[in-house]
Amino acid sequence: MQSAPILTPSTLSVNDLPWQVDWDIHTCTLCGRCTSVCPVSAIELGVFRKRTVEATLALQKKPTNNYSIYYGIRQRTDPAYRCIGCAMCNMVCPNNAITPRLRPEATTLKFHNNRGGQARTRGGRRNDSGSLLDQIKFIRISMLTDPALDAGRHEFELRTLLGRVQPPEEGLHALEEHAWVPAVREIYPLMIGSMSFGALSPNMWEGLIMGVTYLNEELNMPVRMCTGEGGCPPRLLRSRFLKYVVLQIASGYFGWDEIIKALPDMKEDPCAIEIKYGQGAKPGDGGLLMWYKVNKLIAAIRGVPQGVSLPSPPTHQTQYSIEESVAKMIQSMSMAWGFRVPVYPKISGTTSSTAVLNNLIRNPYAAGLAIDGEDGGTGAAYNVSMNHMGHPIATNLRDCYEDLCTAGKQNEIPLIAGGGIGKNGNLAANAAALIMLGASAVQSGKYMMQAAAGCLGSEHDRCNVCNIGVCPKGITSQDPRLYRRLDPEKVAERLVDVFLSFDTELRKIVAPLGRSTSLPIGMSDALGISDYHAAQRLKIKYVV
Amino acid sequence: MCRLFALSSRDPVSPMRAIEALNVMKEGHDGSGVGLFLHDLGGPFGEMKDAPILSGIFTDDGLKRLDAFMDERGFVTKSTLVLDPKTKVPAGTPVRGTYMARAYEVPADLKGKDQAERELTYMTLRVALRLMGEGKEDIRVFSFWPDTIMVKEVGDPLTVAEYLGLDRPELFCRRILAQGRQNTNYAINLYACHPFFLQGVCTMTNGENTAFIPIKEYLLSRGFPGYMGYQSDSEVFAHIMHFTLKRLGLGIEYYKHVITPLSNAEMEGHPDRELLARIKQTCRKLIIDGPNCVIGCLPEGTMFMVQDRKKLRPGVVGGKDGMFAFSSEICGLDAAIPDRDEHADFQPMHLDTAIVRPECQEVTICNQLQSLPRPH
Ligand code: SF4
Ligand code: SF4
Numbered sequence: 001m002q003s004a005p006i007l008t009p010s011t012l013s014v015n016d017l018p019w020q021v022d023w024d025i026h027t028c029t030l031c032g033r034c035t036s037v038c039p040v041s042a043i044e045l046g047v048f049r050k051r052t053v054e055a056t057l058a059l060q061k062k063p064t065n066n067y068s069i070y071y072g073i074r075q076r077t078d079p080a081y082r083c084i085g086c087a088m089c090n091m092v093c094p095n096n097a098i099t100p101r102l103r104p105e106a107t108t109l110k111f112h113n114n115r116g117g118q119a120r121t122r123g124g125r126r127n128d129s130g131s132l133l134d135q136i137k138f139i140r141i142s143m144l145t146d147p148a149l150d151a152g153r154h155e156f157e158l159r160t161l162l163g164r165v166q167p168p169e170e171g172l173h174a175l176e177e178h179a180w181v182p183a184v185r186e187i188y189p190l191m192i193g194s195m196s197f198g199a200l201s202p203n204m205w206e207g208l209i210m211g212v213t214y215l216n217e218e219l220n221m222p223v224r225m226c227t228g229e230g231g232c233p234p235r236l237l238r239s240r241f242l243k244y245v246v247l248q249i250a251s252g253y254f255g256w257d258e259i260i261k262a263l264p265d266m267k268e269d270p271c272a273i274e275i276k277y278g279q280g281a282k283p284g285d286g287g288l289l290m291w292y293k294v295n296k297l298i299a300a301i302r303g304v305p306q307g308v309s310l311p312s313p314p315t316h317q318t319q320y321s322i323e324e325s326v327a328k329m330i331q332s333m334s335m336a337w338g339f340r341v342p343v344y345p346k347i348s349g350t351t352s353s354t355a356v357l358n359n360l361i362r363n364p365y366a367a368g369l370a371i372d373g374e375d376g377g378t379g380a381a382y383n384v385s386m387n388h389m390g391h392p393i394a395t396n397l398r399d400c401y402e403d404l405c406t407a408g409k410q411n412e413i414p415l416i417a418g419g420g421i422g423k424n425g426n427l428a429a430n431a432a433a434l435i436m437l438g439a440s441a442v443q444s445g446k447y448m449m450q451a452a453a454g455c456l457g458s459e460h461d462r463c464n465v466c467n468i469g470v471c472p473k474g475i476t477s478q479d480p481r482l483y484r485r486l487d488p489e490k491v492a493e494r495l496v497d498v499f500l501s502f503d504t505e506l507r508k509i510v511a512p513l514g515r516s517t518s519l520p521i522g523m524s525d526a527l528g529i530s531d532y533h534a535a536q537r538l539k540i541k542y543v544v
Numbered sequence: 545m546c547r548l549f550a551l552s553s554r555d556p557v558s559p560m561r562a563i564e565a566l567n568v569m570k571e572g573h574d575g576s577g578v579g580l581f582l583h584d585l586g587g588p589f590g591e592m593k594d595a596p597i598l599s600g601i602f603t604d605d606g607l608k609r610l611d612a613f614m615d616e617r618g619f620v621t622k623s624t625l626v627l628d629p630k631t632k633v634p635a636g637t638p639v640r641g642t643y644m645a646r647a648y649e650v651p652a653d654l655k656g657k658d659q660a661e662r663e664l665t666y667m668t669l670r671v672a673l674r675l676m677g678e679g680k681e682d683i684r685v686f687s688f689w690p691d692t693i694m695v696k697e698v699g700d701p702l703t704v705a706e707y708l709g710l711d712r713p714e715l716f717c718r719r720i721l722a723q724g725r726q727n728t729n730y731a732i733n734l735y736a737c738h739p740f741f742l743q744g745v746c747t748m749t750n751g752e753n754t755a756f757i758p759i760k761e762y763l764l765s766r767g768f769p770g771y772m773g774y775q776s777d778s779e780v781f782a783h784i785m786h787f788t789l790k791r792l793g794l795g796i797e798y799y800k801h802v803i804t805p806l807s808n809a810e811m812e813g814h815p816d817r818e819l820l821a822r823i824k825q826t827c828r829k830l831i832i833d834g835p836n837c838v839i840g841c842l843p844e845g846t847m848f849m850v851q852d853r854k855k856l857r858p859g860v861v862g863g864k865d866g867m868f869a870f871s872s873e874i875c876g877l878d879a880a881i882p883d884r885d886e887h888a889d890f891q892p893m894h895l896d897t898a899i900v901r902p903e904c905q906e907v908t909i910c911n912q913l914q915s916l917p918r919p920h
Contacts, residue, residue: 142754142834154854157807161825168792171826172919175819184825186808408765410758411829514754517804517853518831522758 010115012077016108018461019085019100021075028097030071034089039470042083043098046074073098079113085462088472102460120383121288123466123476125281125446126375127387129459131423132394132534133430139528139543142514151504151511158506159222160189160441160519162272163342163367165412182367183342185271188215188223189519190431190502193372193418193445194248194274194346196228197255198289198298198310199379199466201483204453204475207491209236211452212244214492215499223499224271226443228379229287229312231255231301237262242270248346249333250276251286252312254302260336269341273333274370277315277325277356278348280393280419281377282385287312290380292469295478323359330365342367349373349391349419357400357415361407368414370443371396375420377445379476380467393419394437398538401438401522410522414440422447423459427498428505436523437538449475452494453486546738546750547724548859550839550870551880552847554904556586556716557867563705565869565876566724577725578701579737580710581746582693584718584845584902588623589691595622595647596666598673599686599693601734603641606682613673618651627695630709637699641682643708645693667743667770674735674773684734687741693717696737718902719841723748736775740782743770744843747785749778750872751857754834756780762829763787781838784830789842794919796848797910798823800897803832804853806912815915839870845902855894861907862889868900868907 005011014020021043035043048070055063075083085100113120142148163184166174174181192212197205208225215221229250236242237259247270249256278284289298289310299306319325326345333343344367347356353371360366373393377386397417404410417439421430423446431442449455453475456463466476474486510516513526520526528543529535535542547569549562559580566578584590589597602610614621627643654665670688677683686694693715697704701724705711723738738748753759756777763771763783768791771783781803788794788802805824811817835856839849849859849870861870862877864884871877874889888907892898895912 140754142752149854155807161828165828166826168787168823168826171822172792172819175822405761405765408762408767410762410765411826514752514835515833517833518755518828520755520758520833522761523755525757 010079010112012079012108012112014075014077015103016106017075017077017082018103018106018109019083020103020106021073021083021089022099022101023073024097025070025072027095028072029095031094033092033094034073034098037088037092037472039086039088039465039472040084041076041081043073043075043089046072048072079109079115082109082113084465086456086472104460121290121380121467122383122386122464123380124457124461124464125377125386125423126420127459127461129424131375131420131430132392133420133433134424134426135529135531135534136433136540137528137543138432138436138509138513138526139541140526141512149511149514149516151507154511154516156507156511156516158189158503158510158519159186160414160521161185162187162224162414162416162441164364165414167412180339182365183340185342186222187271187441188221188499189435189441190223190427190499191246191416191441191443192223192225192448193376193443194226194228194246194276194279195445195449196230196248196287196289196379197232197301198230198293198478199228199476201471201474201477201486202297203483203486203488204449204491205233207453207486207488208448208495209241209244210488211492211495213241214496216244219496219500221499221503226274229254229276230289230298231258233301234258234262238265238267240267242266243268245270246272246274248274248276249329250312251314251316252310254304254310254312257303258301263336269337272342272344272367273337275326275329275333275343275345277345278350278372279346279377280348280372280374280390281379282381283348283350283374283390284314285381285385286314288380288467290467290469292467293476293478298478326356326359326366327363330363334365339365344368344370344416346370346372349393349396351391353391353396354399354403357403357413360413361404361409366413368416368440369400370416370418371400372443373397373417373419375423376418376443393417393434395537397434397439398437402539404438405522410438416441416443418443418445428502428509431502432506432509433527436520436527438522438524440519440521448495448498451498452491547872547876548738548748548750548837548839548870549722549872549876549880550841550847551720552845552868552900552902552904553718554866556584556590556718557720558711559715559717559720559722560705560711561880562720562722563701563710565871565880566722567702568879569724569871569873569876577698577737578696578704579723579725579739579748580695581687581721581739581741581841582695582715582717582719583691583746583841585691585693585714586716586718587714589625589645589647589693589714592622592647593691595649596688596690597645597647597693598670598688599645599695601640601643601684603682605680606677607642609676610673610683613676614648617669618653620649622647622649625714627708627710629707631707634699634703634707637697637704637707640684643695663743671769671772689741689744692741692744694739694741696734698734719845719847721746721748721839721841733775735773738776738778740776740779742782742786743790745782745786745789745840747778747782747838747840749781749839750837750859751835751852753777753780753832753836755832759784759830759832766791781832781836782840785840785842787830792919795917796842796846796897796899797916798919799848800850800895800912801916802827802830803850804894805831810913814913819916819919837872847900849892849898851892851894851896853894858891860889860891861898861900862886863900863904863907866904868904870898870900
């Protein structure tokens with residue numbers, strides 16, 4: 001008799017894991033593709049020994065033991081190698097012999113994935129599929145007295161402004177006097193949210209910028225993408241495509257050496273500068289690029305040694321108060337480009353968003369405010385930050401917009417909202433809801449990864465290994481063996497598909513509301529929700 | 545859809561002329577209300593061009609409160625016109641009190657002030673009176689402005705006009721805006737009846753303003769006490785005109801550029817591109833989007849008609865030397881000015897502003913693609 005294996009508190013069975021791998025011995029050809037593709041080595045080739053007892057009838061002879069050996073796939077139960085449900089194994093299996101299965105009631109792993117006292121970090125975003133934005137309906141449909149517009153045939157101008165818009169009196173006066181006027185860009189209301197160059201693979205980046213360029217230059221859709229922390233590839237900085245890019249400066253200032261160095265050679269101004277004070281998924285936490293992903297290229301662009309983790313501080317270390325920090329940064333960034341580029345801060349949704357906004361209202365150089373709600377953000381963060389910190393975007397945005405109305409500035413400081421737009425696939429509806437709650441533009445990052453590059457992450461803790469550089473799709477990996485899987489051309493193609501279909505859906509929403517030539521920013525009379533308290537809070541109609 | 549009719553004439557005419565035009569367009573409105581704006585008066589009020597005239601509906605109590613209020617501010621009654629009903633109350637029209645227009649002698653200190661200050665005072669007083677009357681509904685004021693009378697009531701236009709006896713010399717005037725109301729989305733409230741008036745600017749609209757809420761919020765936040773009310777989504781059209789004229793100092797040719805700016809492509813070759821781009825950018829909140837035909841009158845008597853960007857509502861302008869009319873339908877025009885040259889009738893399209901100056905000589909068409917007069 002074999003002795004029992006050692007059982008420790010963290011010894012888990014397959015049943016304790018949320019993702020279980022079903023493997024079919026009958027169809028498996030033992031080609032080994034699944035084990036080689038598995039990003040976390042959750043499965044391995046196993047050698048199994050089987051005993052068959054053979055007993056003859058009426059015990060004429062003594063029963064015999066037959067030992068046979070067969071090969072198969074074994075799922076590892078060590079928490080460090082648990083299956084993440086990415087289904088890459090299934091994707092490569094010629095016979096569909098293997099597939100991961102979600103077992104939501106298996107919760108034991110939750111209590112054991114902090115080995116060595118390390119709290120869990122991961123990529124992805126808040127694993128919660130509920131979304132208030134999905135509950136909002138557009139209830140004001142034109143019909144008899146005001147015929148609906150034809151989404152397919154009428155002329156539409158779904159554009160928005162990014163930059164400080166002066167009040168009409170001031171703007172006309174400035175024109176007459178040839179005075180300085182803050183830079184304002186007319187852009188498409190859906191922006192690609194900030195995902196940094198270090199976080200994304202070079203192929204993903206290339207695909208995104210190619211798609212953005214195509215949208216701008218061939219389809220006349222002024223789509224903009226934000227870079228996130230970590231700088232920008234030097235060639236892009238010196239190219240004419242820079243005008244489609246919003247450069248982000250975050251608290252680590254990573255990559256800014258390169259940007260400053262490239263300034264004299266820039267053929268075009270960037271679309272805008274985003275100063276990151278916070279992001280939705282890890283409010284108050286700074287950025288974190290783990291050492292796995294800091295390869296030679298990233299190290300060079302960021303100006304750091306290779307193979308070290310790069311945590312950004314939670315705040316810009318050179319400043320110590322919002323007022324000073326925001327004003328100073330905006331001023332100096334504006335100055336760097338001769339006051340020709342809009343500069344705006346990005347903060348995470350928080351109860352003090354309105355305080356930040358009120359500061360910006362009084363700052364003539366502030367070009368907008370981006371707010372990232374709790375559902376936003378990718379990259380690496382502690383599980384606890386992603387799941388339990390931050391403020392939902394809808395109320396945060398609404399409060400800010402109402403503040404703007406009170407101050408009479410609602411056309412002047414654009415609010416850019418992000419955080420969970422399209423988390424359940426309803427990109428256009430969620431975006432339209434936020435616009436009608438007061439956003440001038442919306443930002444989305446994860447949806448782009450999912451739709452344009454096939455990111456496998458879901459709201460059920462699927463995949464989420466973006467942080468450790470083993471992204472099975474090659475989206476968030478700096479390992480050429482992995483990112484070669486991602487074809488930039490295909491990413492660009494899909495990105496264009498996403499924007500075109502988004503555009504159609506947005507028209508399908510605004511046309512029946514009778515809007516077509518100006519974005520329905522703040523058109524809250526068109527919104528309804530069946531949650532009484534949400535309706536009260538957002539000051540929209542309560543409908544059941 | 546409401547029916548609109550406006551008349552601009554060199555010589556004073558009876559308001560009934562406009563009411564009859566509404567009556568032939570009867571199919572288009574359900575007779576749920578009528579509103580009249582009468583300007584550049586011919587009768588006795590025409591002799592006192594500078595005296596502000598208060599027009600509205602007052603109960604006996606309301607009249608007492610009004611007199612006390614105006615007394616206190618040094619306004620002395622100069623002349624009063626009471627519209628005393630001639631027939632019995634039409635079905636559906638409530639009995640409200642005295643329909644009245646009263647011209648005032650302005651207190652001496654106000655007389656010495658400049659025009660802007662006088663205008664602000666008139667408006668502030670009107671708003672104060674309106675608020676005063678809102679609780680008890682004993683005072684309803686539609687305008688307080690020199691040479692201007694407004695009448696509004698619920699009911700079929702022709703019946704109401706006969707009931708109030710509008711065919712009287714005191715009401716003859718050179719500029720008339722008249723609306724036959726089709727009740728749509730909102731409850732019937734007299735303040736929600738077109739036309740809408742603010743400091744000499746008056747407009748009425750046909751159609752629904754789908755951008756109402758954001759525009760209303762924007763105007764409310766301008767900090768100008770006259771931007772109030774908004775019982776109707778069309779009221780903002782008058783206020784945007786006021787904003788364009790008084791706050792931005794831009795003439796009627798600019799109004800359409802504010803509410804329905806050119807597309808970027810159209811703006812490309814425009815001689816005033818820079819100015820238009822700036823207007824489009826800074827006045828973005830004021831862009832209208834629904835199906836709307838707006839007819840209006842400016843303080844000095846210029847009348848205009850503009851369409852929404854897609855021209856989703858009917859509207860026609862026509863007339864002869866000395867008299868021109870703006871109408872929702874050609875039959876309205878036929879009824880009011882039958883002897884005009886019909887071939888010269890003009891239906892403004894999505895880029896046009898049709899303008900008739902007070903001299904009533906011709907219809908000027910201002911196309912958005914044309915160059916603009918310099919802003920003053
Ligand atoms: S689903 Fe993904 S993580 Fe799980 S075994 Fe298959 S490849 Fe490995
Ligand atoms: S597919 Fe890549 S980017 Fe998507 S969740 Fe997995 S590791 Fe992250």
